[in-house]
Amino acid sequence: MAASRCLAGDGPADALRGVALDRLDDCRSAGADPELATVLVSDDPADRTFMDRKHDLCAEAGIDTRRIDLPPDATAERVYRTVADLGADPSVTALFVQVPLPEHVDELEVRRRIPPEKDVDCFHPANVGRLVAGDPRVRPVTSRAVERLLDAHDVRIAGRDAVVVGRGTAIGVPLAQLCCRRDATVTVCHSRTRDLGAKTRAADLLVTAAGTPGLIDGSMVSGGVVVVDVSVNRVSGGVVGDVDAASVDEKAAARTPVPGGVGPLTMACLLDNVVAVTADAAGVDDQSR
Amino acid sequence: MAASRCLAGDGPADALRGVALDRLDDCRSAGADPELATVLVSDDPADRTFMDRKHDLCAEAGIDTRRIDLPPDATAERVYRTVADLGADPSVTALFVQVPLPEHVDELEVRRRIPPEKDVDCFHPANVGRLVAGDPRVRPVTSRAVERLLDAHDVRIAGRDAVVVGRGTAIGVPLAQLCCRRDATVTVCHSRTRDLGAKTRAADLLVTAAGTPGLIDGSMVSGGVVVVDVSVNRVSGGVVGDVDAASVDEKAAARTPVPGGVGPLTMACLLDNVVAVTADAAGVDDQSR
Numbered sequence: 001m002a003a004s005r006c007l008a009g010d011g012p013a014d015a016l017r018g019v020a021l022d023r024l025d026d027c028r029s030a031g032a033d034p035e036l037a038t039v040l041v042s043d044d045p046a047d048r049t050f051m052d053r054k055h056d057l058c059a060e061a062g063i064d065t066r067r068i069d070l071p072p073d074a075t076a077e078r079v080y081r082t083v084a085d086l087g088a089d090p091s092v093t094a095l096f097v098q099v100p101l102p103e104h105v106d107e108l109e110v111r112r113r114i115p116p117e118k119d120v121d122c123f124h125p126a127n128v129g130r131l132v133a134g135d136p137r138v139r140p141v142t143s144r145a146v147e148r149l150l151d152a153h154d155v156r157i158a159g160r161d162a163v164v165v166g167r168g169t170a171i172g173v174p175l176a177q178l179c180c181r182r183d184a185t186v187t188v189c190h191s192r193t194r195d196l197g198a199k200t201r202a203a204d205l206l207v208t209a210a211g212t213p214g215l216i217d218g219s220m221v222s223g224g225v226v227v228v229d230v231s232v233n234r235v236s237g238g239v240v241g242d243v244d245a246a247s248v249d250e251k252a253a254a255r256t257p258v259p260g261g262v263g264p265l266t267m268a269c270l271l272d273n274v275v276a277v278t279a280d281a282a283g284v285d286d287q288s289r
Numbered sequence: 290m291a292a293s294r295c296l297a298g299d300g301p302a303d304a305l306r307g308v309a310l311d312r313l314d315d316c317r318s319a320g321a322d323p324e325l326a327t328v329l330v331s332d333d334p335a336d337r338t339f340m341d342r343k344h345d346l347c348a349e350a351g352i353d354t355r356r357i358d359l360p361p362d363a364t365a366e367r368v369y370r371t372v373a374d375l376g377a378d379p380s381v382t383a384l385f386v387q388v389p390l391p392e393h394v395d396e397l398e399v400r401r402r403i404p405p406e407k408d409v410d411c412f413h414p415a416n417v418g419r420l421v422a423g424d425p426r427v428r429p430v431t432s433r434a435v436e437r438l439l440d441a442h443d444v445r446i447a448g449r450d451a452v453v454v455g456r457g458t459a460i461g462v463p464l465a466q467l468c469c470r471r472d473a474t475v476t477v478c479h480s481r482t483r484d485l486g487a488k489t490r491a492a493d494l495l496v497t498a499a500g501t502p503g504l505i506d507g508s509m510v511s512g513g514v515v516v517v518d519v520s521v522n523r524v525s526g527g528v529v530g531d532v533d534a535a536s537v538d539e540k541a542a543a544r545t546p547v548p549g550g551v552g553p554l555t556m557a558c559l560l561d562n563v564v565a566v567t568a569d570a571a572g573v574d575d576q577s578r
């Protein structure tokens with residue numbers, strides 16, 4: 001039991017943070033000072049804690065931030081106006097909006113109000129289009145994090161049978177695109193999928209972003225699979241992913257832990273994207289990669 | 290043998306053409322006259338024949354067209370300039386560029402030069418992004434055609450295990466998006482897929498757009514599958530799809546013929562998109578659907 005290799009994210013996250021901080025210096029030498037603005041529409045303590053971490057991350061790097069938390073019953077118009085105002089503010093160089101949004105807020109209307117050049121999570125439709133067309137201005141942080149984590153641990157993606165659980169525009173779709181771009185055969189599963197276990201057992205690379213604790217147990221995976229658990233579900237006593245670690249580890253070749261797997265790299269990718277959009281807007285050459 | 294149901298495209302294509310012609314009348318009443326410009330970079334007789342059909346289709350509807358065929362060794366700059374010039378011409382309301390382009394021409398550079406509001410095949414990155422985000426300005430003609438064909442024959446998409454063979458940006462990716470949006474579980478296969486037959490045998494909806502005659506034979510499908518053959522491959526004696534019809538029909542519940550399946554609907558969708566972008570640009574209300 002517990003024979004599976006641990007695909008830890010902290011080391012690769014530190015490495016990427018170092019790259020981002022070098023470029024941050026280049027930015028400042030060129031007179032460009034990043035400022036990240038965030039919008040959260042929720043009063044869930046877990047959502048607020050995740051947002052705290054994003055601001056802490058920037059504070060540690062000496063990056064100014066502005067944070068607007070709106071109550072879940074804020075009017076849609078107020079949310080749209082908040083995003084548009086931050087987007088129009090010249091001192092804000094990077095803008096992040098937490099999804100999912102409450103039902104009464106149209107996510108697409110929000111996406112459109114993020115200026116493409118300040119978009120740090122590939123939310124604006126024009127940026128999504130460039131990503132699909134193979135010429136991204138900015139990559140979504142979660143799929144960037146998964147790619148870097150697998151590459152850092154020398155886990156091959158090409159030629160694998162990948163299964164992605166989750167089809168959301170923000171996470172599932174970019175993860176599927178990543179697998180396809182890197183030459184995996186990818187199956188996208190979701191709430192309407194019949195016999196999820198049959199699909200996940202056919203995977204030799206399983207990426208789960210469903211947000212459901214215990215969704216994937218040992219009976220749902222085949223021997224030798226690599227499991228990437230993107231979900232961070234807050235439960236009493238801490239956070240867990242979608243994977244039942246004990247039973248999956250009896251079969252998996254490798255698995256990302258939660259916490260300490262994709263999460264830290266997601267944060268580092270966000271920092272890197274904040275610096276990158278600021279540098280791009282200021283015309284600072286990319287000397288660090 | 291040959292027990293499979295024929296999912297013919299001619300009837301649904303006629304119906305859609307009728308809708309498009311009604312809206313064309315609305316356009317003209319409002320003083321908006323469509324003109325389709327096409328760009329082909331090839332001297333392959335088959336490519337030229339397909340392009341002929343697009344112009345014939347418009348001519349039958351009384352729509353002006355402009356056609357620019359460039360030799361396959363045309364410089365990339367010449368291709369970009371041609372597309373940009375047509376895009377800038379105020380009398381051109383709709384612009385279509387045939388892909389694939391020769392290797393030395395950057396497809397993304399071409400896509401960017403199609404004005405989004407004249408784009409009839411969802412080529413511009415901003416339009417791709419809107420499609421993925423769930424708010425399409427225009428849908429790619431091939432995936433529109435497949436959706437209409439299946440709907441016209443009351444073939445359910447939701448809940449199926451769909452396999453799409455082909456991952457190109459123009460056809461494979463939009464087909465996969467269609468299946469996912471309509472609640473199928475979708476697997477995208479391509480040239481790097483291991484054991485394609487194992488994947489296609491797991492499908493109860495198989496969509497092939499590989500462009501390889503005979504790629505899918507009876508040994509590669511399971512009983513009861515619905516097969517959608519998007520490819521139109523020119524061979525001596527006519528056109529064929531990717532499917533070996535005789536052996537597949539012994540197992541499939543239904544199959545689209547080639548010719549006469551997806552093809553006619555693709556043409557009707559192109560006509561409808563030409564009228565739609567012209568009407569949208571002129572602010573003509575959509576009264577016909």
